[in-house]
Amino acid sequence: MTTQPPLALYIPQPSARPGDAARFDHIALDPGAAIVRPSFDAPEKEMRDHPYGLVRVLGQQDSAWDPGLDADTMRKGLRAMVQTRLFEDRLFRAHRQGKTSFFMKSTGEEAIGVAQSLALDAGDMCFPTYRVQGWLIARGYPIEQMINQIYSNANDPLKGRQLPILYSAREYGFYSLSGNVGSRFGHAVGWAMASAYKGDRKIALGYIGEGTTAEGDFHEALTFAAVYRAPVILAITNNQWAISSFSGVAGAEQTTFAAKALAYGIPGLRVDGNDFLAVWAATQWAAARARANLGATLIEFVTYRVSGHSTSDDPTKYRPADEAEHWPLGDPIERLKAHLIALGEWSDERHEQQQAELTEVLRSAQRAAEAVGTLGKSKPSVAEMFEGVFAEPDWRVIEQRRELGI
Amino acid sequence: MPTMNMIHAINSALDVMLARDPDVLIFGEDVGYFGGVFRVTEGLQAKHGLTRCFDAPISEGGIIATAIGMGAYGLRPVPEIQFADYILPAFDQLVSEAARLRYRSNGEFSAPITVRSPYGGGIFGGQTHSQSPEAIFAHITGLKTVIPSTPYDAKGLLIASIECDDPVIFLEPKRLYSGPFDGRHDQALKTWAGDPAADVPEGHYTVPLGKAAIVREGSDATVIAYGTMVHVAKAGIDQAGVDAELIDLRSIVPLDIDTIVASVAKTGRCVILHEASRFGGFGGELSALLQERCFWALKSPIERVAGWDTPYPHAFEWDYFPGPARLAKALTRVMENN
Numbered sequence: 001m002t003t004q005p006p007l008a009l010y011i012p013q014p015s016a017r018p019g020d021a022a023r024f025d026h027i028a029l030d031p032g033a034a035i036v037r038p039s040f041d042a043p044e045k046e047m048r049d050h051p052y053g054l055v056r057v058l059g060q061q062d063s064a065w066d067p068g069l070d071a072d073t074m075r076k077g078l079r080a081m082v083q084t085r086l087f088e089d090r091l092f093r094a095h096r097q098g099k100t101s102f103f104m105k106s107t108g109e110e111a112i113g114v115a116q117s118l119a120l121d122a123g124d125m126c127f128p129t130y131r132v133q134g135w136l137i138a139r140g141y142p143i144e145q146m147i148n149q150i151y152s153n154a155n156d157p158l159k160g161r162q163l164p165i166l167y168s169a170r171e172y173g174f175y176s177l178s179g180n181v182g183s184r185f186g187h188a189v190g191w192a193m194a195s196a197y198k199g200d201r202k203i204a205l206g207y208i209g210e211g212t213t214a215e216g217d218f219h220e221a222l223t224f225a226a227v228y229r230a231p232v233i234l235a236i237t238n239n240q241w242a243i244s245s246f247s248g249v250a251g252a253e254q255t256t257f258a259a260k261a262l263a264y265g266i267p268g269l270r271v272d273g274n275d276f277l278a279v280w281a282a283t284q285w286a287a288a289r290a291r292a293n294l295g296a297t298l299i300e301f302v303t304y305r306v307s308g309h310s311t312s313d314d315p316t317k318y319r320p321a322d323e324a325e326h327w328p329l330g331d332p333i334e335r336l337k338a339h340l341i342a343l344g345e346w347s348d349e350r351h352e353q354q355q356a357e358l359t360e361v362l363r364s365a366q367r368a369a370e371a372v373g374t375l376g377k378s379k380p381s382v383a384e385m386f387e388g389v390f391a392e393p394d395w396r397v398i399e400q401r402r403e404l405g406i
Numbered sequence: 407m408p409t410m411n412m413i414h415a416i417n418s419a420l421d422v423m424l425a426r427d428p429d430v431l432i433f434g435e436d437v438g439y440f441g442g443v444f445r446v447t448e449g450l451q452a453k454h455g456l457t458r459c460f461d462a463p464i465s466e467g468g469i470i471a472t473a474i475g476m477g478a479y480g481l482r483p484v485p486e487i488q489f490a491d492y493i494l495p496a497f498d499q500l501v502s503e504a505a506r507l508r509y510r511s512n513g514e515f516s517a518p519i520t521v522r523s524p525y526g527g528g529i530f531g532g533q534t535h536s537q538s539p540e541a542i543f544a545h546i547t548g549l550k551t552v553i554p555s556t557p558y559d560a561k562g563l564l565i566a567s568i569e570c571d572d573p574v575i576f577l578e579p580k581r582l583y584s585g586p587f588d589g590r591h592d593q594a595l596k597t598w599a600g601d602p603a604a605d606v607p608e609g610h611y612t613v614p615l616g617k618a619a620i621v622r623e624g625s626d627a628t629v630i631a632y633g634t635m636v637h638v639a640k641a642g643i644d645q646a647g648v649d650a651e652l653i654d655l656r657s658i659v660p661l662d663i664d665t666i667v668a669s670v671a672k673t674g675r676c677v678i679l680h681e682a683s684r685f686g687g688f689g690g691e692l693s694a695l696l697q698e699r700c701f702w703a704l705k706s707p708i709e710r711v712a713g714w715d716t717p718y719p720h721a722f723e724w725d726y727f728p729g730p731a732r733l734a735k736a737l738t739r740v741m742e743n744n
Binding site for chain 1: 431457462463465467468471472473474475476477478479480481483495498499502503506507508509510511512513514515516547548550570571572616659660661663
């Protein structure tokens with residue numbers, strides 16, 4: 001008879017549930033091997049410890065990763081992050097006021113979309129998740145248009161066909177979003193392959209959440225990116241939560257998400273995602289590598305989803321209500337602001353003044369969008385429902401449109 | 407005009423388009439140096455270069471995802487899925503992405519890709535090399551589904567598909583690659599040699615999508631088929647001795663509704679023939695459309711002759727395959743009603 005205990009199925013559990021003290025001691029914060037910034041053309045095999053370290057700049061003494069940005073660029077980043085947060089708070093309230101059906105916030109994650117938007121070139125294309133609205137704001141996409149889309153009103157650039165915030169903005173390097181997670185990750189790779197095929201200079205940036213790295217799409221995209229040395233940056237935003245499932249359900253207890261790169265033989269960087277300068281530096285490094293025909297980089301941005309998954313979610317049901325306050329990497333806006341103040345390039349007064357000014361910009365954009373109408377009060381012509389199924393409508397939509405009497 | 411079998415004709419279409427349009431490229435499993443398991447892409451890499459026709463990882467989802475990204479960039483990729491049975495790992499990409507991209511982005515992005523894939527049975531391929539999945543694509547708003555039945559049509563329809571700005575599923579009846587197989591599996595194999603539809607011009611031409619062919623005119627009944635079943639239908643009509651009109655749909659989306667309605671309104675009888683399983687097959691949609699539009703002209707219920715509602719069985723291939731005898735029986739049955 002065997003003395004071994006019977007098999008037992010392991011189910012991962014987060015460090016804290018509602019009522020428990022919030023804990024993040026499982027998050028490795030030491031720069032480790034990532035204290036070294038390799039040359040952008042370093043062989044992948046020389047940086048295989050990087051996925052276990054953490055690229056950090058803010059709060060570090062003389063970080064090798066400091067991108068050396070001038071104060072104007074940092075102020076521009078700060079402004080876009082603040083505007084993103086104010087925008088999302090305002091539109092979240094608009095949802096609660098019944099002005100739209102759905103909304104999602106990126107609170108605490110603003111550094112990622114904003115820094116990457118500013119660090120990459122105008123011709124580059126990002127394949128976003130729904131939590132990088134900051135990309136559009138940083139590139140000056142008209143706020144009023146964003147709100148028109150969120151309200152699905154008569155001026156909605158997507159003609160009432162898409163859920164709120166699933167924007168498409170080609171001219172701003174922002175690929176069409178969809179509610180399916182992960183299914184655009186491979187498009188970023190294909191787009192990058194096309195740029196290389198044409199001998200252009202544009203690169204792609206694909207985003208995916210840490211939870212979605214469990215999808216086949218993630219692994220397929222990495223396979224193609226590695227095999228064809230596609231000029232693409234593949235970014236995992238690890239915000240610790242996929243709706244109510246903690247990152248351990250996607251494998252975070254076993255290894256880092258950046259370390260997924262090792263099996264594909266491409267560089268993997270694990271980056272402080274709440275550190276505007278670290279996000280910028282890692283993006284710049286990976287972009288230089290991609291533009292030099294050296295292929296893809298996988299970057300894990302370690303961050304925290306401060307808000308619920310969406311307006312349909314209540315995170316106090318599954319995690320401590322005060323968990324965000326214990327997040328060890330702080331708030332990206334406060335950190336960049338403190339850095340600029342320490343440099344003598346910013347002040348609390350200027351910050352408040354800017355906040356008031358941005359609030360006014362948002363208020364007037366919202367007022368303009370609401371003059372067109374909120375959800376249900378105004379909508380594009382119903383004929384738009386039948387447009388764009390194919391390049392040219394076939395008899396089915398022509399007949400059905402007639403049947404509907406329009 | 408040279409005689410081409412369907413493999414040569416498809417190869418010629420790809421060759422013409424690679425030469426004509428630098429934005430056309432081909433990738434898929436084994437399609438590069440080797441030229442594909444059915445030899446359809448043979449010689450194209452050597453002639454047009456490595457980046458124009460290359461091997462892909464065994465990852466149908468990855469193949470279609472990257473093709474969509476290339477399409478969004480402005481290319482016209484023509485990915486190959488080695489067997490239509492293997493297209494299912496890419497189903498989410500086709501349904502949620504390729505078919506929806508134009509609509510959801512209000513035309514900012516689109517996926518002008520042509521997914522080539524051999525389909526259908528009669529080759530002793532068992533469950534996983536024999537299926538006919540056309541109906542599941544026809545159900546997806548935003549996809550076009552094209553199925554040729556001759557070398558001439560295969561080339562012209564494929565060029566039209568590649569030039570089309572919408573995503574196209576191009577299903578190649580693999581049983582017709584080397585000859586016009588009519589379902590009489592116990593008889594000597596016919597090749598395309600001497601068949602007028604194998605006279606294929608070398609250069610560029612198109613056969614428009616959404617335009618059915620009246621293969622045989624007739625007055626007593628209408629038989630609707632596509633792909634391999636067009637040839638089976640010819641044999642079945644001969645066997646039944648009925649003056650039936652035979653329509654080859656060529657594409658099921660877009661569907662040439664006018665041609666089929668005009669024919670059934672004239673004949674008053676209709677038998678739909680497809681190799682895919684009957685329940686939920688495309689025959690159901692055709693039957694519904696025809697009864698909606700031709701009910702008062704019908705002299706007999708519309709019949710469907712199709713594969714049985716079982717997986718495609720290996721040893722029972724010819725029991726499953728809806729051959730000419732089954733069509734003849736159905737035609738005889740509809741002729742009994744006046």
